[in-house]
Amino acid sequence: MAHCYVHIPFCRERCPYCDFFLVPGTRLMEPFFDALLQETEARLCEFGSEPVGSIHFGGGTPSLAGPRRIGRWLALFSDRVEIKGDAEITLEANPEDCRKHVMGEFRTLGINRVSLGVQSFSGRKLERLGRKHTPDEACQVMQEMLGLFGNVSLDLICGVPDEDMDEWHADLEAAISLQPHHISVYMLTVEAGTKLQREIHWGRCTGPDEGFQAEAYLLAVERLTQEGFMHYEVSNFARPGYFSRYNSGSWRREPYIGLGPSAHTLLKDGSGERRKANVASLVRYISAPHDASTGYELLTPEERQTEEVFLSLRLGEGIALQQLQVIHRQRAQWLEGMLEKFMLEGFLEIRRGRVRLTPRGFLFSDHITQTLLPS
Ligand code: SF4
CATH class of the missing domain: 1.10.10 (Arc Repressor Mutant, subunit A)
Structure with a gap:
């Protein structure tokens, strides 16, 4: 089964710990979408005859693109590529952007899974992480999304400076009490070139404590599996039947095609398995979307x-x-x-x-x- 990843590289601001390929602000969203449509048209042949089993809008914050642009891309794609009837179509979103009526429009377009960047239910942790939503907003949005979508995932981050086990335990219990279908648990890491790395370097905060993170990870595994979540990947937990199909497909090395800057592709055919990566430059991507990739490399x-x-x-x-x-x-x-x-x-x-x-x-x-x- 083939899968499709669409990288939408815009966030309102860059969070201090994030090193993903993205640009802050949305000024280039319109030219980016024009380029994305051109790249998609140019690469339709790569999808072959096999129906697509999942589409994942990742980023960045893809929900910032809004239903009109996502709908425009889905219309082109579904017109030209066969999508499985039960395909998983995921949109990553941040709580502060999830207005109920807008998310309802996404659902009407065919989005059937939402992955929410909640990260924590602690105001202190959210502030430390530079996130823009409050714990109350996260809870309210989660409840609204669970009412709208049949498959909702939330992300948690562990090991924020000065976090203790009580704070982490409270995050886990809050997440469990909301009854999502899927929970991703990530350990905070200090990536090169991030604001977090500079703050640690200047002594303004301490880095994550690996001993604490190890203990916290084991607590997460224990509590989430007790609650019926399956630990199906190192950082991912899901109720039976709710594993992320896109991520599972890429971990199992099923073919996937990545569109948008910095997206990766794995193709399999009679000649073997080939990988390629798109350029990690928005300017180059927008100016030459037909020529966005580094070229295929036979593995x-x-x-x-x-x-x-x-x-x-x-x-x-x-x-x-x-x-x-x-x-x-x-x-x-x-x-x-x-x-x-x-x-x-x-x-x-x-x-x-x-x-x-x-x-x-x-x-x-x-x-x-x-x-x-x-x-
Ligand atoms: S919202 Fe997510 S993708 Fe955007 S800057 Fe923050 S961590 Fe990175």
Whole structure:
């Protein structure tokens, strides 16, 4: 099944911790959409004959584009590409932009899943994160979105400077009490070039405490799974039947086509698997949308295997033991020893022929994955 990602690179302001490709303000929204329509037209042939199983409007804050522009893109796309009848069509949105009647218009256009950047229900944390909504607004908007859409996700961030376990616990309980279908839990990271990094460098605030984040992550896994959420990816929890189809598809390396600046594409055909990335420059994108990408790169078998191991071990379902045995067939004993070591440390388990990281293992997933990559 193929998927489509549309990157809409605008936010009202850049949050202090964010290093995504985006520009603050919406002045270039109209020329951007003209370019997006041109790029889409030019790349329709890449979608082939297989119906598209999901469309994800990400960003940035795609809801800032408004129903008129999103509707214009959907009209072009659905006219020329077959979309599965039950396709998941997600719009990322921030609570301060979710006016009920506007979101109702998005629903009429076919948006059937909303992913809300709530981040926290603590006024102190929201202020620290530079977010523009209040805890009350987040709760009210969540309730309204749950009334409008049959599939609502919310994001939480953990490890904000000076956060303690009571504050994190309260965030988890508030999220659970709203009964969303899906919750993403992200640990705050300090990205190069961000305002947060500069503030830490100048001593104006402390960086995230890894020990605290590890404990907080395990608490999130415990509470959310107790409440019936499935821990289906390192940072993602969903009620049965509500896994994000777009994200699951990309983690399982199903083909996806990314439109918009900085978006990535993975195509599979008779000649193999090919990746490409669009330019991370709005000016270049708007001035030459037909020429937005860096060109396709054919993946070598080693690159494919590396991606498979790396992405599969992020998932709750893990990777087939047999697949690891094929990858490491030249050093079968070494693999057995490594798996045994990680199992004894409580980082990994093998069930029904699949190697899966435990919640504690997810805390060390970079190290474990790095070890199990093809040599
Ligand atoms: S709203 Fe989201 S995408 Fe936009 S700047 Fe903040 S964190 Fe980044």
